[in-house]
Amino acid sequence: MSAPALETRGLSRRFGGLEALSDVSLSVEPGTVLGIIGPNGAGKSTLINLVTGHLKPSSGSVCVDGREVTGQRPWVIARAGVARTFQIVKPFRELTVRDNVAIGAMFGPDGAGSVKDAQRRADEVLERVGLAGRGEVPPGELDVADARRLELAKALALGPRLLLLDEVMAGLRGSEIEPALELIRSLRDEGMTIVAVEHIVKVILSVSDEVLVLHEGRELTRGKPAEVVKDERVIEAYLGQRYAKRMAGGNGDA
Amino acid sequence: MATDTQAEKPASAEGPGGARRLGFLSGRAGWAAAAVALLVFIALPTQLYGSQQRTLAAAFMFVALAQGWNLIGGFAGYPSFGNVVFFGLGGYTTAILMAKAGASFYVALPAAALVGLGFAALMGVPVLRLRGHYFAIATLGVAEGMREVVLNLDGLTGGGSGLTVPAVGIEATTSYPGNAGFYYMFLALAVLATAVVLWVSRSRFGYGLRAINQDEDAAAAMGIDTTRAKIGAFALAGVITSLAGAMYAFQQVSIYPARLFDVQFTLLMVVMAVIGGSGTVVGPVLGALGLTFLSEYLRDNLTDYHTLVFGVIIVAAVILLPQGLVRFVQEGWRTRRFSLLDNVRAYRL
Amino acid sequence: MTEFLQATVYGLLQGGLLALVAVGFSLVWGVMNVVNLAHGTFVVLGSYVAWQLNKSAGVDPFLGMFAAAACLFVAGYAVHMLLINQVIKAPIWMTLLLTFGLELVLINAMVLLFSGDFRSIETGWAGDAIALGDVRIPYGRLAGFLVAVGLTLALVAFMSRTRLGLAIKATGMDRDAARLMGIRARRVYAITFAIAAAMAGAAGAIVGTVGTFSPASAPAFTLQSFVIAVLGGLGNMWGALAGGLVLGLVQSWGGQYLSGTLVTAIAFGVLVAVLIVRPAGLLGKPYYEARVET
Numbered sequence: 001m002s003a004p005a006l007e008t009r010g011l012s013r014r015f016g017g018l019e020a021l022s023d024v025s026l027s028v029e030p031g032t033v034l035g036i037i038g039p040n041g042a043g044k045s046t047l048i049n050l051v052t053g054h055l056k057p058s059s060g061s062v063c064v065d066g067r068e069v070t071g072q073r074p075w076v077i078a079r080a081g082v083a084r085t086f087q088i089v090k091p092f093r094e095l096t097v098r099d100n101v102a103i104g105a106m107f108g109p110d111g112a113g114s115v116k117d118a119q120r121r122a123d124e125v126l127e128r129v130g131l132a133g134r135g136e137v138p139p140g141e142l143d144v145a146d147a148r149r150l151e152l153a154k155a156l157a158l159g160p161r162l163l164l165l166d167e168v169m170a171g172l173r174g175s176e177i178e179p180a181l182e183l184i185r186s187l188r189d190e191g192m193t194i195v196a197v198e199h200i201v202k203v204i205l206s207v208s209d210e211v212l213v214l215h216e217g218r219e220l221t222r223g224k225p226a227e228v229v230k231d232e233r234v235i236e237a238y239l240g241q242r243y244a245k246r247m248a249g250g251n252g253d254a
Numbered sequence: 255m256a257t258d259t260q261a262e263k264p265a266s267a268e269g270p271g272g273a274r275r276l277g278f279l280s281g282r283a284g285w286a287a288a289a290v291a292l293l294v295f296i297a298l299p300t301q302l303y304g305s306q307q308r309t310l311a312a313a314f315m316f317v318a319l320a321q322g323w324n325l326i327g328g329f330a331g332y333p334s335f336g337n338v339v340f341f342g343l344g345g346y347t348t349a350i351l352m353a354k355a356g357a358s359f360y361v362a363l364p365a366a367a368l369v370g371l372g373f374a375a376l377m378g379v380p381v382l383r384l385r386g387h388y389f390a391i392a393t394l395g396v397a398e399g400m401r402e403v404v405l406n407l408d409g410l411t412g413g414g415s416g417l418t419v420p421a422v423g424i425e426a427t428t429s430y431p432g433n434a435g436f437y438y439m440f441l442a443l444a445v446l447a448t449a450v451v452l453w454v455s456r457s458r459f460g461y462g463l464r465a466i467n468q469d470e471d472a473a474a475a476m477g478i479d480t481t482r483a484k485i486g487a488f489a490l491a492g493v494i495t496s497l498a499g500a501m502y503a504f505q506q507v508s509i510y511p512a513r514l515f516d517v518q519f520t521l522l523m524v525v526m527a528v529i530g531g532s533g534t535v536v537g538p539v540l541g542a543l544g545l546t547f548l549s550e551y552l553r554d555n556l557t558d559y560h561t562l563v564f565g566v567i568i569v570a571a572v573i574l575l576p577q578g579l580v581r582f583v584q585e586g587w588r589t590r591r592f593s594l595l596d597n598v599r600a601y602r603l
Numbered sequence: 604m605t606e607f608l609q610a611t612v613y614g615l616l617q618g619g620l621l622a623l624v625a626v627g628f629s630l631v632w633g634v635m636n637v638v639n640l641a642h643g644t645f646v647v648l649g650s651y652v653a654w655q656l657n658k659s660a661g662v663d664p665f666l667g668m669f670a671a672a673a674c675l676f677v678a679g680y681a682v683h684m685l686l687i688n689q690v691i692k693a694p695i696w697m698t699l700l701l702t703f704g705l706e707l708v709l710i711n712a713m714v715l716l717f718s719g720d721f722r723s724i725e726t727g728w729a730g731d732a733i734a735l736g737d738v739r740i741p742y743g744r745l746a747g748f749l750v751a752v753g754l755t756l757a758l759v760a761f762m763s764r765t766r767l768g769l770a771i772k773a774t775g776m777d778r779d780a781a782r783l784m785g786i787r788a789r790r791v792y793a794i795t796f797a798i799a800a801a802m803a804g805a806a807g808a809i810v811g812t813v814g815t816f817s818p819a820s821a822p823a824f825t826l827q828s829f830v831i832a833v834l835g836g837l838g839n840m841w842g843a844l845a846g847g848l849v850l851g852l853v854q855s856w857g858g859q860y861l862s863g864t865l866v867t868a869i870a871f872g873v874l875v876a877v878l879i880v881r882p883a884g885l886l887g888k889p890y891y892e893a894r895v896e897t
Contacts, residue, residue: 052475073481074474083475090472092465103465106458107477115458158477333696380879386695387638391829392878399871521703528700558715565707572701573689601693603789 003066005030005162005193006051011060013046020046022217023060028210030161033184033194035208035225037201039238042214044197045087048164051195052084053077064162079109083160085151087167087197091139097150098122098135104157122157129153129183145176152183163187165196169203181207201229201239213238295441299434307433311505313546314440315498319523320530320538321447322494327524328532329460330487331467332382335520336393337495339377339400340370342515344496345503346404349417352427352504354410356420359428363500370496371489378485385470394517401515416510419503428504436505443501444539447494452535454490463487464533529571531578540579576601605737610859611852616744618851619844620813623751623806624824625831626758626843627799633838634775634795636695637687640702643824644709645675645800649807650724650816651717657724664724665746668808672801679800683793691792706821713818724811747809752844754805758798759840771795775838830874 004027013021021043028034036044049055051062053074061070069077083104092100101122105112112118126132129149134142139150148168155163165184169177177200184207188194198204204211204225211228213220215237221228228234235244299307319337327333344366351357351365381392404411411417421430431439454460462483465473474480503509522545530541548567552560574594575582586592628642652674653667662670686705690697729743762768774781774791782788803824810816831850835842853873 054471054475073479074471075477075479078475078477086472086475090469092468092472094468095461095464099461103461103473103478104476106461109477111477115456115461118458154472154476327696331694333699335699381875384878387632387636387699388833388878390638390696390699391833392875395871395875395878399875402871524696525700525703528696559711562708562711562715565704565711568704569686569701569708572697572704573686576690576693576697598689601691601697602689603691603792 002030003063004028005032005065006195007063007066008047008051009061009063011047011050011062012058013043013050013055014058019217021050024214024217024219025060026212026219026222028162028193028195030193031188031191032209033188033196033207035204035211036195036197036214037199037204037211037234037238038214038220041216043217044214045166046217047214048084048166048195048197051077051164052082075107078107078158078160081109081159081161082164083108083155083158083162084164085148085155085166085168087170089147089151091147091150091154093139095139096135097131097137097139097142098126100139100150101125101153101157104154108158108160110159122153125153125157128156130179144171145173148172148180156187160192162193162195165194165198167197167199169198169200177203201243205229292445296438299437304433307437309546309550311433311437311440313543314437314444315502316523316526316542316546317444317539318440318447318494318498319519320527320542321444321451322491322498323523324451324527324532324534324538325454325463325487325494326484326491328527328534328538329454329463329467330484331463332385332484332488333390333524334393334488334491335390335524336395336397337491337523338515338517338519339393339397340374340492340495341499341502341519342397342400342404342511343369343373344499345509345514346411346417346499347496348500348503349419349509350410352419353417356427359500359504363497366496366500367493370492370494370499373496374489374492375485378488379481382481382484382488394520397515397517397520401511404515405511411511414510416508416513418508419506421504421507431504436501439501440498443494443497448535448539450490450494451538454487455535459483459486467533525568525571529568529575529578531580531582534578534580537578537580573598606859607856608736608738610855612738612740613744614852614855615848616740616748616851617855618848619748619751620744620806620809620847621827621831621851622755622844622847623802623809625828625835625847626755626840627802628825628828629832629835629837629839629843630758631796631799632832633836634771635691635792637691637698637796638695638702638829639796639799640699640825641706641709641821642702642799642803642828643821643826644706644713644818645679645803646807646810646824647713647816647818647821648678648709649675649804650722650811651713651807652804653808653811654722654724657726663726664808664812665750667724668750668805671804671808675804675807676797676801679797680793682800683796684789687796688789688792706825710818710821717818719817719819721815721817722811723815724808726812729812741813743813747813751806751809754802755840755844758802762840767791767794833874833877 007027009025011021011024012019024047026034036047038044046055050057053069053072053076056071061068063069064077064080064082067080069080092103095103098119099122102115102118105118105121105125106115112121123135126135129152131146131149131153134146139147142150148171152168169180172180181203184194184196196204196208208225210222211225212222213228213234220233220237221231229239229247235241298310302310319341323334323337347366347369348359348362351362352359377396381389381396384392405414407413420426454463462473462478465476465478466480466483470480499514503514526541526545527538528541529545530539531537549560549564552563556563574597576597582592582597624646628639631637631639649671652671653664656662656667656670657664682705686701687698690701726743730741732739732741734740762772770781770786770791771794773784774786774788778788807816827850831843831846834849835844835846
């Protein structure tokens with residue numbers, strides 16, 4: 001009986017008078033994918049920031065692999081095996097794509113000894129995400145899909161056991177989404193635990209083992225994807241009646 | 255296809271870059287040029303008058319100061335406007351140890367370095383939490399405040415009248431090196447400072463600093479202990495700057511707070527590093543040498559107007575070469591297009 | 604006790620004037636993210652304009668103040684369009700260096716034109732004072748205080764009640780969004796800078812009346828503007844007023860009871876402490892949070 005890959009208890013964060021996140025308790029089994037959906041302002045990114053240490057909780061706790069990491073600095077948590085992507089990509093603009101990824105290889109839990117080793121590892125990661133051969137390019141020259149691949153590559157370079165994806169599919173065309181889903185599934189099959197915040201419901205349905213719905217900073221419901229999207233409260237708060245009708249009409253179509 | 259490293263340089267010294275090492279002089283030709291320059295500098299004093307040796311010594315001192323700033327301002331992206339605090343502390347440590355404790359200069363020197371290191375770590379903890387303008391002003395405040403403190407600690411520092419380092423006669427604990435001696439001393443410091451920056455630029459540490467500079471949040475998310483890295487850079491800068499201050503105090507013999515904590519040092523070192531090319535290895539060297547000679551030339555030939563003209567040159571350089579000389583040449587070489595106008599267009603509204 | 608009251612009165616009167624000195628600096632920093640190291644020279648230039656008018660045409664400095672403000676408005680606009688705008692999108696220390704170079708040029712130009720001597724503007728009436736008990740309140744300082752506070756309040760009203768004021772605030776919050784809504788950011792910036800220079804010039808005219816000035820006084824004004832802007836919060840006009848009064852009082856009381864140089868050290872200590880504990884200043888919003896910028 002191993003510890004959950006990620007566990008939060010009563011996690012809350014207040015900004016002045018605003019309760020961005022209220023009393024959220026969740027746990028994610030290792031090697032599974034948890035999808036998180038909810039309207040804007042529901043607290044999804046706040047939750048990620050609290051887990052990765054970019055924000056300190058107002059109350060509550062966060063445990064990774066059974067270890068308490070509440071309130072630790074981001075690099076401590078990164079070295080504990082947690083990696084994340086940012087909703088608005090944050091590449092190091094004056095480093096090459098390869099060096100962007102190499103940073104992760106240099107400073108992650110498995111930190112490479114030398115710059116050259118890190119760069120070699122970076123090339124492997126680039127290959128995995130589909131950016132092979134673009135190592136010398138400056139990040140500013142990448143299109144949206146490649147920019148998101150870079151963001152993912154940077155996270156993977158840390159060799160994480162827990163990966164937090166913040167709307168990693170946003171802005172991708174239909175044809176670009178499927179390969180991304182494949183990648184996520186293959187990562188999960190290798191034992192990585194993934195928490196993915198997404199707006200594209202088709203993505204959530206096809207890749208999540210469980211779905212958590214956040215609304216106004218609180219947990220609305222949690223369960224298997226197919227059940228959650230049929231939940232009346234979720235339809236009311238987020239999916240909308242038209243979507244529900246379409247779902248009812250053409251089975252699993254979205 | 256051109257021969258060996260010359261052709262390799264543009265490609266490997268390209269735009270974004272971990273590969274931005276010795277500016278555009280990476281590869282064997284770059285090292286050769288540096289070695290030649292060093293040999294020239296070593297052989298030069300025999301051909302120079304005392305005043306010229308002093309000018310070059312000052313230029314080397316500024317190379318060290320600019321490289322020190324380069325580490326915290328150029329690589330880490332934290333523009334310190336208070337590095338002169340280390341300069342002054344190093345100088346006063348030396349003067350106090352030599353004048354009051356009868357120590358030799360060569361004992362005072364490492365003491366000054368330790369003081370610089372310690373104070374940088376101490377000051378860095380609170381101050382490096384600030385960003386941008388706030389950081390700049392906080393460091394400025396610390397430097398100015400330290401000057402006042404030193405001014406008021408009469409007993410120890412001699413207050414406004416300052417201290418005199420024993421340099422001649424029986425009281426002298428160390429024989430005074432003279433113009434040529436100081437020339438070599440400052441040259442050694444300049445080489446040391448540049449070597450440190452070179453090492454940093456190629457190391458994991460340097461990559462970490464650059465990452466912090468370009469996106470501190472992302473850097474932290476990727477496992478970089480930003481606090482330690484920033485303090486490390488600041489501490490290195492502190493050590494180099496305080497060594498320069500120690501040598502300066504010995505050279506000037508008579509020191510007082512207004513001189514050793516003069517904000518002009520700060521402004522000059524920043525200008526030199528930035529105009530030469532902050533974040534590069536060669537940039538601050540070129541900036542320091544170039545601006546020192548320029549300043550001397552103006553002072554000799556335009557005595558009344560020299561500060562005015564210097565100011566005009568700074569304004570012009572900032573507008574026309576915002577990325578510094580080294581990057582301008584690198585980019586120009588890479589794109590085969592040297593256009594100052596492009597520079598101007600890049601940053602204006 | 605009288606001494607304390609006198610120092611308090613002086614502190615407040617001087618503080619109001621300092622607020623006017625600093626308000627433009629704070630505005631430019633808050634709206635444009637530009638720290639103008641040459642701000643103090645604008646103050647001194649205003650002093651010289653008023654002084655010259657007084658010397659050649661006998662104009663009372665409180666009228667000459669308008670001329671000073673007008674001249675500095677034009678000068679500020681030109682400085683922005685020709686110089687500051689060229690590096691407005693560059694890393695912050697570019698503008699710091701640019702304004703540092705500008706400060707060198709302006710101070711030396713003033714020395715060459717006017718010599719480095721200390722001057723002051725003579726009026727028949729500024730030295731006379733009213734007396735409240737044992738406390739002496741010079742007319743000049745009182746008038747200076749009233750005008751300074753009045754102008755600062757006028758600026759507050761301008762910023763919140765006029766279209767241009769709102770445009771300035773909007774551009775300060777999010778330049779790109781403002782441009783998308785049709786605001787000409789470059790012109791807004793130029794006008795903001797010009798207003799700041801004009802305020803400084805007006806303050807200079809008053810400074811010249813209640814005290815002495817020379818080109819060497821410029822850096823001190825810039826420094827005091829720093830402290831006030833940080834204390835009061837960037838771009839916050841009320842904050843500049845509050846900060847000015849606080850600084851005026853601290854300097855006045857400090858000068859009364861402590862040696863002169865220690866007062867400056869304390870001011871710096873306070874500045875650094877405020878920056879670390881509450882970068883937003885007494886009244887302001889945390890700068891880097893209040894901005895929406897990439």
